[in-house]
Amino acid sequence: MIHYSDEAILEGLRLRSDYIINFIYKDFFPLIRFLVVENGGREEDAEDIFQDGIIIVYNKINVNQLTLTSSFKTYMYSVCRNLWLQKLNKRKVIFDKLTDVEEYIDLPKALLTEATVRETEMHRIIQIHFLSLHEDCQKVLRLFTKNIPLRDIATVMGYKTEKYAKARKYLCKEELKKRIADDPRSQKFF
Amino acid sequence: MTTNFKHSASIDQFLANEMAPAERAAFENELRSNSDLARELKLAQIIDYSIIRDDVIDLRKKLIAAINAGKASRTEVPVVRMNTRKWWYAAASLFALFAVTATLYLQTNRNMSADSLFTEYYNSENIVDLTRGDENIVDAIIKFQQKDYATASDLFKKILAKDDSNIAVWFYYGIANIETQNYENSITAFTTIIKQNDNLYIEHAEWYLGLCYLKDNQKDKAMDQFVAIASNPDNFHRQEAKNILEKLQLK
Numbered sequence: 001m002i003h004y005s006d007e008a009i010l011e012g013l014r015l016r017s018d019y020i021i022n023f024i025y026k027d028f029f030p031l032i033r034f035l036v037v038e039n040g041g042r043e044e045d046a047e048d049i050f051q052d053g054i055i056i057v058y059n060k061i062n063v064n065q066l067t068l069t070s071s072f073k074t075y076m077y078s079v080c081r082n083l084w085l086q087k088l089n090k091r092k093v094i095f096d097k098l099t100d101v102e103e104y105i106d107l108p109k110a111l112l113t114e115a116t117v118r119e120t121e122m123h124r125i126i127q128i129h130f131l132s133l134h135e136d137c138q139k140v141l142r143l144f145t146k147n148i149p150l151r152d153i154a155t156v157m158g159y160k161t162e163k164y165a166k167a168r169k170y171l172c173k174e175e176l177k178k179r180i181a182d183d184p185r186s187q188k189f190f
Numbered sequence: 191m192t193t194n195f196k197h198s199a200s201i202d203q204f205l206a207n208e209m210a211p212a213e214r215a216a217f218e219n220e221l222r223s224n225s226d227l228a229r230e231l232k233l234a235q236i237i238d239y240s241i242i243r244d245d246v247i248d249l250r251k252k253l254i255a256a257i258n259a260g261k262a263s264r265t266e267v268p269v270v271r272m273n274t275r276k277w278w279y280a281a282a283s284l285f286a287l288f289a290v291t292a293t294l295y296l297q298t299n300r301n302m303s304a305d306s307l308f309t310e311y312y313n314s315e316n317i318v319d320l321t322r323g324d325e326n327i328v329d330a331i332i333k334f335q336q337k338d339y340a341t342a343s344d345l346f347k348k349i350l351a352k353d354d355s356n357i358a359v360w361f362y363y364g365i366a367n368i369e370t371q372n373y374e375n376s377i378t379a380f381t382t383i384i385k386q387n388d389n390l391y392i393e394h395a396e397w398y399l400g401l402c403y404l405k406d407n408q409k410d411k412a413m414d415q416f417v418a419i420a421s422n423p424d425n426f427h428r429q430e431a432k433n434i435l436e437k438l439q440l441k
Contacts, residue, residue, distance in 0.1 A: 025256035
């Protein structure tokens with residue numbers, strides 16, 4: 001497999017490069033899976049933690065607030081480790097010592113506040129359900145969130161009337177709300 | 191959470207600022223005492239907030255795709271394909287910054303034009319890997335990977351203007367210029383690599399130089415190039431060069 005420098009990984013992640021995302025997944029996810037599964041979690045938990053970790057790091061990169069003081073691998077592992085510890089605390093599961101597979105560093109407290117972690121998790125659930133909608137629904141909902149005039153939305157989507165555009169958006173959002181509400185993971189948020 | 195959303199219509203109107211002032215005031219008043227309404231409104235607002243950023247949605251989509259692909263590959267039975275030539279190359283290019291694998295290796299065809307020969311034997315898809323951690327190079331490589339070869343070529347050119355000793359960048363620059371059909375630039379790049387004479391890309395540069403000559407209607411130079419490659423028993427592209435020579439001589 002190709003190996004990228006830490007600078008390349010950060011830049012590739014900032015640009016959401018397919019290559020870098022796949023590289024990060026292939027190179028780092030096994031570590032996160034090991035960490036989570038060895039410490040009371042399941043594969044699905046590891047996937048959630050991995051996604052949340054990446055999104056948190058991406059958001060830091062995007063506002064130019066990420067300066068690595070370790071390797072990217074150690075940083076990423078530390079973020080995910082912290083997320084998993086918080087998750088274990090919420091589940092009231094206590095480990096004397098986590099089984100680790102990689103070095104980790106202490107992270108600034110402001111990076112992973114309870115609010116940030118909660119918000120990241122909530123967005124993940126919503127976005128996953130959003131992406132499970134039909135593409136047409138995804139598109140119309142996104143156009144509405146951008147406050148694009150109804151007339152333009154109807155044109156872009158190829159709908160004959162503005163009224164239909166509005167009705168379509170309504171139905172899509174109802175479907176999305178239903179999917180979120182049916183997801184047991186969302187119970188604690190709403 | 192209930193899936194019976196009773197207030198969707200009024201919430202939609204509220205969020206879209208479509209309520210008359212009196213209606214809006216009544217809605218806001220209702221919010222204070224109606225916890226179901228408040229909960230539904232919160233969900234609708236969070237949904238809008240969660241999907242408003244195109245970049246995050248794009249990243250999420252790619253993460254899900256990577257995870258699903260990873261799961262699928264873990265459930266597949268691994269197939270090991272042995273190809274001694276590829277292994278030889280893998281070993282020889284342990285420190286190489288680029289790898290051109292042997293997808294070109296077994297291609298055959300008969301009696302073709304220079305253009306179609308070029309198309310048959312040219313393939314940039316397998317040119318991969320990254321070089322020194324120079325941020326400009328990263329940008330250029332990403333553009334290259336996105337197949338934005340014109341921009342990639344400009345970026346490589348700027349890097350070379352500052353430091354023309356990076357052979358890997360010369361190689362990418364050459365390939366990017368093939369993709370944009372600026373064969374003269376490609377010829378310059380591959381010639382530079384060959385002249386430098388102490389790097390791991392010479393064999394590939396020789397091969398691509400031959401293809402560029404072919405594409406640039408310099409058939410004699412192309413044939414000289416392929417003859418040189420075909421006569422070197424250790425050259426990675428020897429068989430391909432032999433094949434292409436046969437086809438050129440048939441014409």
